[in-house]
Amino acid sequence: MSFSEQEVRELTDTFPGAEEASEGGVRYFLLPSLAMPEGREPSLVDALLCPTARDGYPSRLFLAQRVHGGRGSNWNASVRILECNWYALSWRVNPNLRLIQMVAAHLEAFR
Amino acid sequence: MIWPTDGRQEEPQNSAAPVSVMRWILPDVPVGAVRMRIPGKLMTQMLADLQRPHPFAAERVGFLSVGAGTGEDGEALVIGGEYRAVGDHDYLHDDDVGARIGAEAIREALQWALASGRGVFHVHMHPHRGAPDFSFTDATELPRLVEAIRRGTPAAPHGMLVLSRDSANAWVWTAGQPAPCVPVQIAIVDRPMRLISLLRASVHDNIGSERYQRQGFLGLHAESLIGRARIGVVGLSGGGSHIIQQLAHVGFRQTRGFDGDHVDESNLNRLVGARAVDASRRVRKGNVAERVITGVLPDANFVGFHGRWQENAELLRGCDVVVGCVDSFAERQQLEVACRRYAIPYADIGMDVLQVDHEPPRLAGQLILSMPDAPCMFCLGFLNEERLAREAARYGAAGDRPQVVWPNGVLASTAVGLVVDLITGWSGSAGGPVYLSYDGNTGLIQPHPRLQFLGAKACPHYGAADVGDPILRRLQRS
Numbered sequence: 001m002s003f004s005e006q007e008v009r010e011l012t013d014t015f016p017g018a019e020e021a022s023e024g025g026v027r028y029f030l031l032p033s034l035a036m037p038e039g040r041e042p043s044l045v046d047a048l049l050c051p052t053a054r055d056g057y058p059s060r061l062f063l064a065q066r067v068h069g070g071r072g073s074n075w076n077a078s079v080r081i082l083e084c085n086w087y088a089l090s091w092r093v094n095p096n097l098r099l100i101q102m103v104a105a106h107l108e109a110f111r
Numbered sequence: 112m113i114w115p116t117d118g119r120q121e122e123p124q125n126s127a128a129p130v131s132v133m134r135w136i137l138p139d140v141p142v143g144a145v146r147m148r149i150p151g152k153l154m155t156q157m158l159a160d161l162q163r164p165h166p167f168a169a170e171r172v173g174f175l176s177v178g179a180g181t182g183e184d185g186e187a188l189v190i191g192g193e194y195r196a197v198g199d200h201d202y203l204h205d206d207d208v209g210a211r212i213g214a215e216a217i218r219e220a221l222q223w224a225l226a227s228g229r230g231v232f233h234v235h236m237h238p239h240r241g242a243p244d245f246s247f248t249d250a251t252e253l254p255r256l257v258e259a260i261r262r263g264t265p266a267a268p269h270g271m272l273v274l275s276r277d278s279a280n281a282w283v284w285t286a287g288q289p290a291p292c293v294p295v296q297i298a299i300v301d302r303p304m305r306l307i308s309l310l311r312a313s314v315h316d317n318i319g320s321e322r323y324q325r326q327g328f329l330g331l332h333a334e335s336l337i338g339r340a341r342i343g344v345v346g347l348s349g350g351g352s353h354i355i356q357q358l359a360h361v362g363f364r365q366t367r368g369f370d371g372d373h374v375d376e377s378n379l380n381r382l383v384g385a386r387a388v389d390a391s392r393r394v395r396k397g398n399v400a401e402r403v404i405t406g407v408l409p410d411a412n413f414v415g416f417h418g419r420w421q422e423n424a425e426l427l428r429g430c431d432v433v434v435g436c437v438d439s440f441a442e443r444q445q446l447e448v449a450c451r452r453y454a455i456p457y458a459d460i461g462m463d464v465l466q467v468d469h470e471p472p473r474l475a476g477q478l479i480l481s482m483p484d485a486p487c488m489f490c491l492g493f494l495n496e497e498r499l500a501r502e503a504a505r506y507g508a509a510g511d512r513p514q515v516v517w518p519n520g521v522l523a524s525t526a527v528g529l530v531v532d533l534i535t536g537w538s539g540s541a542g543g544p545v546y547l548s549y550d551g552n553t554g555l556i557q558p559h560p561r562l563q564f565l566g567a568k569a570c571p572h573y574g575a576a577d578v579g580d581p582i583l584r585r586l587q588r589s
Contacts, residue, residue, distance in 0.1 A: 057500075
């Protein structure tokens with residue numbers, strides 16, 4: 001799946017330190033120190049967006065640490081991607097979203 | 112085929128080579144805590160290129176892009192990724208040396224390192240058999256070239272690699288180290304593997320010992336190769352306990368085991384080496400493995416990790432071969448990714464019992480060998496998004512799948528046979544993908560039918576450039 005340059009730019013404008021890499025034929029976006037909704041612990045956490053289908057989800061947002069509080073509570077993924085360990089909630093978002101919308105939709109799980 | 116893969120393995124190591132006069136003149140470069148791995152197809156490509164005659168130069172030169180990593184106890188890993196030949200027009204006339212290349216070729220190598228963020232090695236070949244040494248000219252001139260590349264990308268390992276027809280030697284400059292070292296081992300990751308020890312005085316414990324007299328058919332140097340190869344086993348229960356036990360009997364002394372579980376009563380139907388008292392005392396499965404291994408090989412070097420391998424990935428990366436005996440597809444996927452990155456052959460075994468309506472249960476299993484630069488488990492159709500999604504819907508748990516001792520034993524024995532062949536090459540088997548299916552109801556093991564539809568296309572999932580630690584690309588803002 002390819003994303004338009006504009007979509008990627010929207011992502012980097014919002015998350016200036018964003019990086020990308022591929023592994024096993026899958027493209028990932030690293031969002032360093034992603035701010036969690038207020039009151040969540042930790043408040044900043046590195047995140048990895050997998051914008052394509054994975055594990056039965058249309059997209060997934062992996063976090064470097066489990067974040068406490070919020071609507072989502074079912075942490076069902078503990079995986080190693082790009083030589084780091086990541087955790088993800090069971091949280092399904094609309095498959096037809098732009099990259100920046102995907103991040104926002106995944107963050108809803110922590111509100 | 113230039114790189115010999117037929118027949119039993121000779122042991123191409125420097126200790127067996129005639130001592131050249133140059134060794135007394137060359138600077139004394141010590142052996143350091145570095146392991147180098149080069150996938151077999153890449154080695155074949157390099158040898159084919161370097162043996163082409165040049166219009167006037169006596170030798171050819173190329174550059175090898177490498178990935179970096181950290182293995183066990185901080186050992187540096189250097190993983191061969193891609194090779195670029197130096198173009199014919201980039202050679203200079205110089206009768207005093209085998210090959211002299213111009214500034215443009217060197218500039219391209221520098222740029223390759225800068226653009227990729229990876230290390231770059233100067234590569235050339237001495238067209239003989241046995242361990243190659245750097246010549247006096249190599250040893251005095253090439254470090255200056257390496258130094259130039261290092262200045263641009265000091266965080267990556269760089270160096271110089273010399274190949275012979277069946278062996279290799281290298282000087283490696285790792286990040287932050289002012290002087291080069293010779294790697295402990297250069298592994299050519301092929302079928303069979305070539306574990307080239309660069310220790311001048313290799314330790315050959317029990318060579319020709321009585322213990323192994325019945326397995327002499329494995330080859331003259333098999334005992335030494337087996338004793339030196341570092342095998343990782345992930346999952347030390349049903350399948351892994353058989354693997355560990357058999358590896359010890361065969362003579363594998365360097366074993367690494369991963370399992371975060373304790374023995375309980377429900378394991379006793381299949382965990383080889385476990386005792387009833389282990390269940391009541393909740394002994395770690397790693398401790399059972401250690402007891403089994405050291406019971407056979409008291410001086411074995413077993414390192415067990417009580418936890419998920421992901422929490423000690425360095426220990427896994429340091430292995431020459433990894434055998435996975437895990438329950439879930441997601442675990443298999445992650446293991447394969449890690450092994451591909453660090454050019455480690457990955458052998459996967461697993462079994463399941465399927466029940467359809469009122470039919471008798473069907474006992475099925477598989478053995479897959481995933482080699483770098485060969486079809487992966489996605490290519491083989493064993494892993495797919497649907498399977499992973501179904502598993503994730505069960506919250507990643509494989510559940511209490513039925514497990515019995517005998518199919519685990521069959522699959523584990525077959526896997527150990529594969530590992531022994533990989534290390535020694537005793538069977539002379541040709542390469543090619545290994546995907547065996549086991550029918551536990553009939554006792555048959557045969558090539559999986561999917562193999563015939565595989566074709567010859569390269570694996571699209573793992574690129575040659577994606578080796579070593581991942582390098583992320585910073586995205587530009589508008």
